[in-house]
Amino acid sequence: MIRKNRLIIGYGISLAVLLALLRWMELKYLLYEHAFMVYALLIAVIFLTVGIWLSKKLTRPRVKTEIQENIIYRDSTAAFIRNQSMIDELGISFRELEVLELMATGYSNQEMASQLYVSPNTIKTHLSRIFEKLEVGRRAQAIEKARTLGIIP
Amino acid sequence: MIRKNRLIIGYGISLAVLLALLRWMELKYLLYEHAFMVYALLIAVIFLTVGIWLSKKLTRPRVKTEIQENIIYRDSTAAFIRNQSMIDELGISFRELEVLELMATGYSNQEMASQLYVSPNTIKTHLSRIFEKLEVGRRAQAIEKARTLGIIP
DNA sequence: ATACGGTTCATACTTTCGGGTGATTTTAGT
DNA sequence: ACTAAAATCACCCGAAAGTATGAACCGTAT
Numbered sequence: 001m002i003r004k005n006r007l008i009i010g011y012g013i014s015l016a017v018l019l020a021l022l023r024w025m026e027l028k029y030l031l032y033e034h035a036f037m038v039y040a041l042l043i044a045v046i047f048l049t050v051g052i053w054l055s056k057k058l059t060r061p062r063v064k065t066e067i068q069e070n071i072i073y074r075d076s077t078a079a080f081i082r083n084q085s086m087i088d089e090l091g092i093s094f095r096e097l098e099v100l101e102l103m104a105t106g107y108s109n110q111e112m113a114s115q116l117y118v119s120p121n122t123i124k125t126h127l128s129r130i131f132e133k134l135e136v137g138r139r140a141q142a143i144e145k146a147r148t149l150g151i152i153p
Numbered sequence: 154m155i156r157k158n159r160l161i162i163g164y165g166i167s168l169a170v171l172l173a174l175l176r177w178m179e180l181k182y183l184l185y186e187h188a189f190m191v192y193a194l195l196i197a198v199i200f201l202t203v204g205i206w207l208s209k210k211l212t213r214p215r216v217k218t219e220i221q222e223n224i225i226y227r228d229s230t231a232a233f234i235r236n237q238s239m240i241d242e243l244g245i246s247f248r249e250l251e252v253l254e255l256m257a258t259g260y261s262n263q264e265m266a267s268q269l270y271v272s273p274n275t276i277k278t279h280l281s282r283i284f285e286k287l288e289v290g291r292r293a294q295a296i297e298k299a300r301t302l303g304i305i306p
Numbered sequence: 307a308t309a310c311g312g313t314t315c316a317t318a319c320t321t322t323c324g325g326g327t328g329a330t331t332t333t334a335g336t
Numbered sequence: 337a338c339t340a341a342a343a344t345c346a347c348c349c350g351a352a353a354g355t356a357t358g359a360a361c362c363g364t365a366t
Contacts, residue, residue, distance in 0.1 A: 043196050093312060106294030109353070122314055124354070137354080138322090140292055141259030246342060261322070274345050281324070290324075291352090 083150030090133045092151070099126040104143045104152050236303030243286045245304070252279040257296045257305050 031038060087097065102112045109127070113120040127139075136142045146152045240250065255265045262280070266273040280292075289295045299305045 039193065040196050043193050091311095095313065103293060104297065106289070106291055106297045108291065118313085119315055121316060125314075127353085128355075131354080136259065138259055138261060139353080140256060140296060143293060143296060144257065144259045248343065263322085271343085272345055274347085275343070277324075278344075281326090284324080292323080 080153035081150070086149050087151055090149075090151075092130065092133055096126050096130050096133075097151070099123060100130055100142065100146055101152050103127065103139055104146065233306035234303070239302050240304055243304075245283065245286055249279050249283050249286075250304070252276060253283050253295065253299055254305050256280065256292055257299065 092100070098116065099112060102115065107115070109120050109123045112123045116123070127142075131137055131142055134142050134145045136145055143152075245253070251269065252265060255268065260268070262273050262276045265276045269276070280295075284290060284295060287295050287298050289298055296305070
């Protein structure tokens with residue numbers, strides 16, 4: 001009984017293995033026959049993915065700012081506290097500070113000169129010194145730096 | 154936006170070049186020798202393009218909606234809240250706002266152009282519009298006004 | 307008295323800005 | 337499909353800004 005069963009089981013297993021082998025060979029053959037198609041498909045899929053990924057990476061998200069509701073601008077009650085120690089540290093003189101403030105409010109060299117009753121050249125000299133001390137090269141940079149340092153409001 | 158188009162145009166050109174190359178190879182009877190490579194390349198390029206196109210066409214543009222309120226304190230502790238209604242009122246576009254902010258931090262036209270991947274001329278155009286809308290004639294004035302209006306921090 | 311910092315001014319030169327104009331290409335909305 | 341707004345770019349020109357250098361004057365602190 002047991003022997004017969006073993007035989008049957010043995011044959012069964014062999015058959016199964018053979019069938020599996022056949023299937024695999026068939027599949028392999030198929031794959032081999034259509035190798036180009038397979039590769040093409042692979043490449044297509046891969047590059048399709050890459051394309052989609054690339055596009056997503058390179059596309060900037062469109063920022064749409066909606067909504068409003070308001071009024072009320074700057075808080076005029078909050079007092080500005082001048083960072084005197086920073087001014088001293090940078091060695092900025094009184095006159096330079098004056099020019100710096102005027103410049104920050106948007107006056108041109110000519111206008112500052114008129115307001116301070118000096119020559120435009122003097123204003124330029126002051127500005128050069130200011131730029132040196134703040135280590136910048138442009139008005140806008142000077143304004144930004146002076147603001148963050150608490151030198152001007 | 155432009156970058157996307159540039160990308161597509163770039164791929165178009167690449168495709169054209171590739172086709173020309175194919176012609177040449179065909180003439181040289183090399184096409185068949187490297188047929189697989191050629192096809193693979195073609196497929197790759199085509200599906201890369203298709204992927205980009207698909208992503209662009211089928212993907213809904215991500216829209217960031219910023220909801221804001223009011224009250225603006227230029228206090229170092231308080232966070233800056235953009236005055237959106239003022240921006241809308243003045244008709245300042247997103248790109249213009251970008252340029253405005255960069256300018257306020259002290260960048261030159263050239264530097265802004267590099268950062269935004271556009272021509273310096275474009276920056277100048279944006280700035281002109283900004284000055285018009287803010288009714289000013291100089292950067293420093295623009296910065297000051299934009300700040301007091303709560304348009305920039 | 308004199309050395310020093312702050313202020314003033316000048317000249318010459320280069321670079322950056324800003325105005326004006328016009329045009330093309332996207333993108334969005336009717 | 338058509339239109340309006342937004343974004344891009346170009347070219348010219350004059351004005352403003354910035355660089356470099358030198359110099360004079362004036363208090364004041366050593």
